[in-house]
Amino acid sequence: MTVDLLARGLAQASDTRLVDVGRGVLARSGTVLAETLFSTGRPALVVADERTWNAAGRAVHAALDAAGVEVAEPLVFPGHPVLYAALENSEAIRERLRAAGALGVAVGSGTINDLVKLASGDLEQPYAVVGTAASMDGYSGFGAPMSSDGVKVTMPCPAPAVVLFDLDVAAAAPPGMVASGYGDLSAKIPAGADWILSDAVGLDPIDPLAWELVQSGVTEALSQPRELAAGNPDAYAGLVSGLVLSGLAMQVYRGTRPASGAEHYFSHLWELAHLGADQDPPLSHGHKVAIGTLAMSAFYECFLARDLTSLDIDAAVAAWAPWEEVEADIRARFQGALADHATAETHVKYVDRAGLRQRLGTFVGHWAELRPRLEKQLVPARTLQRMLRDAGAPAVPEDIGLTAADVKATFPKAMYYRSRYTVLDLAREAGWFDELVDDVFAAGGLWS
Ligand SMILES: [Zn+2]
Incomplete structure (x- = not known):
């Protein structure tokens, strides 16, 4: 640091x-x-x-x-x-x-x-x-x-x-602890991409200092997974600094946006479902985040494989679901208090057709500069998977007691869980969401 x-x-x-x-x-x-x-x-x-x-x-x-x-x-x-x-x-x-x-x-x-x-x-x-x-x-x-x-x-x-x-x-x-921290820090990669998208439509403006605190050291902090797993103290300087600076960034921003995006919602939802709670020690935050991070990295890859500038905005606006339909879908996926929570959170970021036209127009109009920023921010999912594995962190859903189908089923819930805007929202607004989730889990994919 x-x-x-x-x-x-x-x-x-x-x-x-x-x-x-x-x-x-x-x-x-x-x-x-x-x-x-x-x-x-x-x-x-x-x-x-x-x-x-x-x-x-x-x-x-x-x-x-x-x-x-x-x-x-x-x-x-x-x-x-x-x-x-x-x-x-x-x-x-x-x-x-x-x-x-x-x-x-x-x-x-x-x-x-x-x-x-x-x-x-x-x-x-x-x-x-x-x-x-x-x-x-x-x-x-x-x-x-x-x-x-x-x-x-x-x-x-x-x-x-x-x-x-x-x-x-x-x-x-214990080795499981550094693997957890490594997973939590790897989240800053897709989380940064989500922040870029949210900033682009004026929802969560990027604060340059908070951005620098979180993002400037991530690559170096994640660069020595094997040495971390082997317990080499000097390899810990980058990781520990990265974790501490990430907390400082949240203080500077007075919110958690700098340090988490959609990948964390997978973790939160699994935590609410008590995943691994009866293990000893219980399944850690960072282990769940690692799988959420891989899921979102793979999703970004599928998203960027398409050309947003060729999007038919008229067709996307015409196909946009009215709020009543969205709420019904949320209530079909969540139970009890969580259904009320997800409904309220999603309502915050929901726009009507005019709002959707404007939002998609902004993305398409700025895509020539946004796309390279996203590509620079992201790490290929397979590369990240190898790094996580080398650090002793989870790399496949089975490592945390889930199946690929479980992770797939979590995607729409992760989209609805918080008001914070992520690539999952953009994909839904573009009418691509279901197809992209299918792409992530198609043959030849990360977890097929
Ligand atoms: Zn975290």
Whole structure:
């Protein structure tokens, strides 16, 4: 990560003030935290589970003590079963922080960070995170996904003030975790393409700094899958930086658009269906995202194999389904509260025939410049599949317990799931959606 880019990102980020990624970070963590988060003399409460306590928590606790920071008795959750992102766990942390008058230092990957983030947000106080695995891009993001009464909700809360990541710790984490982070970062490729399309019709304007934070390091960060799988610490610099910068980009943009597109909706839908939830450890976010990323990369290839400039706009407008028909289709595909959710989300991006004519006209009129930008942004699906496999990440639907038919059936749901505009919407508006989904799964395709 270039120092300059990081500095520009931190200057615009809503919450994070300091990021330190490298080798030897653990050893200097006490001094760094004493000079930043704990400069006001508040005590520190290290929160970990048994695994992350052994990986880094004990060292951070000792380093804080040695640097003269008052340390409260650490809060160490059992390592097994895997800690759950549930409100009661966050409330337990909040009460320990309150009782000790302490600021939290989360030591761990996704869940521990989310729990301490929410607890600190409740108390309106800053916290630090010391990452232990390159498993996802949520370290430096705001908001905490929590389960409450069986429903998944993202609770609003600020991102960490300080993010520390020691590359030797990341490299020693279980191999499935780096595979997950690799999958989550690979998503930035099709997600960037979706952002280009949405920007082109004025829905989500590209913010140049947020774009640069997410996209500038992706190619390099994904360039050494075998070394990552082999646990070579130096190979982790790019991946960890990429994941942290992606979170900063969300802070700069004040939304998740820079870091996710339609590929993430496959993952969210499978998560809502509890895919792999009973595995030990449960199927990770990044593993599901990897398959969503391949699905969307293959879809983009089929899309770009056609010539949008030869689209018969009159015919597309004439064939455009009225809203009642769209809503009926959504309600046939989703059940219960999710049907209401998808209906409301899709309604936001639905346009009438005049709106469709204008939208398609804009795409066709600018396709000569949009097409090369998309081609430059994308990586061939087969290349990406090989890279994911080399990193130990899922490369075929069966790797996450699905069939190609399951992934195929998820395409229309992914289109309806969120109001965010993606290539799936453009394909539907052009009247190509069903044919392109068939193309993705045709003989000779990625998963045929
Ligand atoms: Zn993600």
